[in-house]
Amino acid sequence: MKKQYLLAPGPTPVPPEVLLAMAKPIIHHRSPDFIPVIQQVRADLKWLFQTSQEVLTVAGSGTAGMEASISNFMSPGDKIIAINGGKFGERWLKIAQAFGVVPIEVKVEWGNSVDVSVVADLLSKDPSIRGVYVQASETSTGVAHDIQKLAALTRERENTILVVDAITALGVINLPMDAWGIDVLITGSQKALMIPPGLAFIGVSEKAWKLQTTAKCPRFYLDLKREKDNLLKDSNAWTPAVTLWIGLAESLKLMRAEGLDKIFARHARLAQATREGVRGFGLEVFAKNIPSDAVTAVVSPQGIDGQAVYKNLREQYGITAAGGQDQLKGKVFRLSHMGYADVFDVITAVSGVEMVLTRLGYKEKPLGSGVARAQSILIKE
Amino acid sequence: MKKQYLLAPGPTPVPPEVLLAMAKPIIHHRSPDFIPVIQQVRADLKWLFQTSQEVLTVAGSGTAGMEASISNFMSPGDKIIAINGGKFGERWLKIAQAFGVVPIEVKVEWGNSVDVSVVADLLSKDPSIRGVYVQASETSTGVAHDIQKLAALTRERENTILVVDAITALGVINLPMDAWGIDVLITGSQKALMIPPGLAFIGVSEKAWKLQTTAKCPRFYLDLKREKDNLLKDSNAWTPAVTLWIGLAESLKLMRAEGLDKIFARHARLAQATREGVRGFGLEVFAKNIPSDAVTAVVSPQGIDGQAVYKNLREQYGITAAGGQDQLKGKVFRLSHMGYADVFDVITAVSGVEMVLTRLGYKEKPLGSGVARAQSILIKE
CATH class of the missing domain: 3.40.640.10 (Type I PLP-dependent aspartate aminotransferase-like (Major domain))
Structure with missing residues (x-):
């Protein structure tokens, strides 16, 4: 199962x-x-x-x-x-x-x-x-x-x-x-x-x-x-x-x-937690100035193929995220926090990324460092 | 209910x-x-x-x-x-x-x-x-x-x-x-x-x-x-x-x-039973030469509005059929026998039409005469 x-x-x-x-x-x-x-x-x-x-x-x-x-x-x-x-x-x-x-x-x-x-x-x-x-x-x-x-x-x-x-x-x-x-x-x-x-x-x-x-x-x-x-x-x-x-x-x-205000606030919070979560794990968000609150494109770390992250998320943990498209193929992977999404979807995403990258040889940050950063956002009302 | x-x-x-x-x-x-x-x-x-x-x-x-x-x-x-x-x-x-x-x-x-x-x-x-x-x-x-x-x-x-x-x-x-x-x-x-x-x-x-x-x-x-x-x-x-x-x-x-052969044969039989059923009740099929085996348009009898038949089927018996469109509005009503349809869908359609028309004052044929004609087709293998 x-x-x-x-x-x-x-x-x-x-x-x-x-x-x-x-x-x-x-x-x-x-x-x-x-x-x-x-x-x-x-x-x-x-x-x-x-x-x-x-x-x-x-x-x-x-x-x-x-x-x-x-x-x-x-x-x-x-x-x-x-x-x-x-x-x-x-x-x-x-x-x-x-x-x-x-x-x-x-x-x-x-x-x-x-x-x-x-x-x-x-x-x-x-x-x-x-x-x-x-x-x-x-x-x-x-x-x-x-x-x-x-x-x-x-x-x-x-x-x-x-x-x-x-x-x-x-x-x-x-x-x-x-x-x-x-x-x-x-x-x-x-x-x-x-x-x-x-x-x-x-x-x-x-x-x-x-x-x-x-x-x-x-x-x-x-x-x-x-x-x-x-x-x-x-x-x-x-x-x-x-x-x-x-x-x-x-x-x-x-x-x-x-209600619209709460919907927007929820997405803003989940998006921020995702961005801060991956940053807490030493990763870079692809968006330079205004990031989308619907989906976060994460730059795959040096030497690790973004498509491998995407594939391993699915094969090892049953998480369907998205890879990069066209010129971004292999360079980023994308995590959605849009629609029927809540706190533990972000936790799942960030912790899944941590585990997959660690298994792929990434050593910049220890397991849990991204999750902790995400939690520090999500714990706020 | x-x-x-x-x-x-x-x-x-x-x-x-x-x-x-x-x-x-x-x-x-x-x-x-x-x-x-x-x-x-x-x-x-x-x-x-x-x-x-x-x-x-x-x-x-x-x-x-x-x-x-x-x-x-x-x-x-x-x-x-x-x-x-x-x-x-x-x-x-x-x-x-x-x-x-x-x-x-x-x-x-x-x-x-x-x-x-x-x-x-x-x-x-x-x-x-x-x-x-x-x-x-x-x-x-x-x-x-x-x-x-x-x-x-x-x-x-x-x-x-x-x-x-x-x-x-x-x-x-x-x-x-x-x-x-x-x-x-x-x-x-x-x-x-x-x-x-x-x-x-x-x-x-x-x-x-x-x-x-x-x-x-x-x-x-x-x-x-x-x-x-x-x-x-x-x-x-x-x-x-x-x-x-x-x-x-x-x-x-x-x-x-x-299987395709059986699908076509089933539709042909249900369509024929519907046509013969309404004819058995004294009604006329609208198609002059090649009738469709998907849907039968039935001419509403003299003095009875086809839209009333369609409406009463739904309101009195929970049957959603179809009325006539454009120039046929009020002149015909339509019964489908297409897709997930079988013997008793035809019986339902023909008997429903009989009951609705009888309640609307139609006296040409007694209740059950159309159903009996439909059954005589449907009973054949």
Whole structure:
């Protein structure tokens, strides 16, 4: 017998209440039984997104949400700023190119947050730029970008929207959509929302809806206007992923019961304890300036392959963490503390890392030194 | 206490084995635990589609599969024949228009199957037609089209593909993709595959893959080539809907154990019993020539609103059937016998209809006359 621990940045663990709700006999999406589910989800997603606008739900991965944020608001030839500081930042460029949208790349060295003044300069020089596309949390590097400052740049411009991929940020850190002026806010089901993958969520501001009316990129399945028109009638454009919606309704109840402030504070504390925990064991956090509170990328120590850490965590201790992606493969490993995560998930992560690295020959610090540092954070109220 | 019976044409009931498999703690889609799931699903989908080609799975509704079948194989300006004999046939036109593809509409009166000679004429007059798009089973009317005959028209043409929406047909009737020469075969999860909505499946022939290389419609999330390249490495382009895949693996095991011949024979028998059952009660089946074995649309008797039948089935007897859509609203009601369906689902449907219509004032035939006719079919081996 080996117990399994899922500490990867998505899918994240699903609470048992949610698993059981999804295991009930399926119901029909146009039956009266499903309408209260839609109504609750509508209201709770507005609460979670901190917006008075409708939040659209589509069956698809987070990438479907990212595609929708380009195809719904841009026309071929339109210019956008694509902030690229990791694997998910890169994706903006690829999607834009697929749709004939012209990305102006703001390349950010992996591990860094974007220099907002670079974006400000580009915007002030070119009034035709129609969108700024950015990750709130770049999952591949464990780095956050300063969304509030970016929103301050776009909110005064009539025809420029700020599009935020918050797939590993919404429900982790504070991203008040309306208060900051985020125009398109995207998340996915399998992260802080604590349900299995298969749903993407998109909040859309009034400004973005206005741009949508003239945006000419082709869209059908991911046409957000059609979704909105249906949602206003407590319905869906296409057959929704019923079981995932039912799980979502359940997990949103859990989130409501905890409250946004406590959710953000919990993630901040778990993230800080993880960062301090690995530092206490002599390791370096990959994020240079603003670390993500969803996932911590840890630099693998000199002479030890990050992929070996990731593999041994799983094989020796049943812990599924994540390795590095692309240029970071072998250089980092990543620990998630997002969603259904608490004190002893951090303790498990840090102590597992200590044991695996020690077995791989790491001698910088003794066992328990990272755990002790994490505990010193976690013991505080 | 009122027991619930789901007899709508999707979502269809999910077998308890499948619900329980999906209720297990979630696993990571890049962990070694998930690879056997991918491998089994790959093999079993080839078996189900009767093809040697890879079958692609995307997170999305059936409409996502329909969109992929246009955006992956066509360029703006390309001409396709869109066979439109119902609500889903209409969708070809809408998707084509959204992508700048030019649909030549073959309008088929609702209730009829397409006249194949009309398609043959159009094809012979215009060698530039690049695709024929059709439903194997039009869910809104309960009508099937003759796919084998249509495939005979396209299979000798090098640059014309046959695209079949088999969302309510695959796993119901025999549609041997390779043997008949179907180029793109689409289905969804929530029908005969007996799992919840949220996955679309697309089988693609060699001829269609060849066309894909020059097809210029924009696509990213639904890029099937990217899905195929990943699938060949037992991976996915984007985060897959893990729990639905796990349910799928379980339901494909059930289907394999039954065998294709028996699955088709069971559906044929249940469909025939349903049709004969309602006829035995004096009602008319809406399908004029080839009825669908997935769903039976029944004409509501003179003076009785089809929506009232649908509503009373649910309110009085806990049976979720389906009403009519668009122009058929109020004129028909629909009974599904697809997927996890057996003898007593048909008996439930026919007897429920008898009781509801009798309570609504229908006096043509006595209670039990339809049931007796259905039984006379179902009693045969």
